[in-house]
Amino acid sequence: MKVFVETANLQQIREAQEMGLLDGISTSASLLAQEGIVGYEGMMRHYSTICNDFECDVMADVVANDFEGMIMEGQALSALHYQIVVKIPATRQGVMAIKFLADKGIRTCASLVYSLGQAVWAAKAGASYVAPLVSSVDDVSGNGIALVRQILESFAKYRVNTEVLAGSVRNIKQITNCIEASADGVIVTPELAYALLDNPLTEIGLSKFLDDFNRLN
Numbered sequence: 001m002k003v004f005v006e007t008a009n010l011q012q013i014r015e016a017q018e019m020g021l022l023d024g025i026s027t028s029a030s031l032l033a034q035e036g037i038v039g040y041e042g043m044m045r046h047y048s049t050i051c052n053d054f055e056c057d058v059m060a061d062v063v064a065n066d067f068e069g070m071i072m073e074g075q076a077l078s079a080l081h082y083q084i085v086v087k088i089p090a091t092r093q094g095v096m097a098i099k100f101l102a103d104k105g106i107r108t109c110a111s112l113v114y115s116l117g118q119a120v121w122a123a124k125a126g127a128s129y130v131a132p133l134v135s136s137v138d139d140v141s142g143n144g145i146a147l148v149r150q151i152l153e154s155f156a157k158y159r160v161n162t163e164v165l166a167g168s169v170r171n172i173k174q175i176t177n178c179i180e181a182s183a184d185g186v187i188v189t190p191e192l193a194y195a196l197l198d199n200p201l202t203e204i205g206l207s208k209f210l211d212d213f214n215r216l217n
Contacts, residue, residue: 001178002185003193004059004165008035008046012190013054019194024057025050026087026167026187044080051081059109059187061087062097070097078106085128087111090118095125102126109165114142119151123162131187133168134178144168145177152181172196 002023005016008031016022037046062073074086088094089112098108109129110122119130134144148166163184178186
């Protein structure tokens, strides 16, 4: 399973890399703002820094919501570095933009995916990734993990190469459910990624081991 770390902080990215958890990076306007990145030029410089420092896919959002604006932004982002994957919402205009960019060899991730139909149509348009939002689906009385499974099963049935990245993952249970569902990857904060290693039973076992060891000395 791929882990896309949801942050724009260089130190957090480096720590994930050192732990072997860095398969990709997912950014957003709010994450950039948290790092004090302002303005278009500042954003592009930060993307360049991330790509130059880390060898992995870097998800970057378009801001426009119309076809012309999305393809213009998508082409500019892609030209910045070959590692950039352009995040585009799975709307009518967005899927048109995904098709246009895919035909030019530009990789995309369909974001804001809340249904099987959105995922399949985005994949048909040529999206490299689709990102169903697990918790956001749960928030509207749906079942986010069930949606991830539906998409995976449909893609397997039709031999679709588009990868499924579970986004809006808020807790350990959701991550383990995504692993059980054989999702291609998850988009998680660094803190949540590390939380999988925090197990009280491990701490109890380690403490007992140290106590036993100290009694031998």
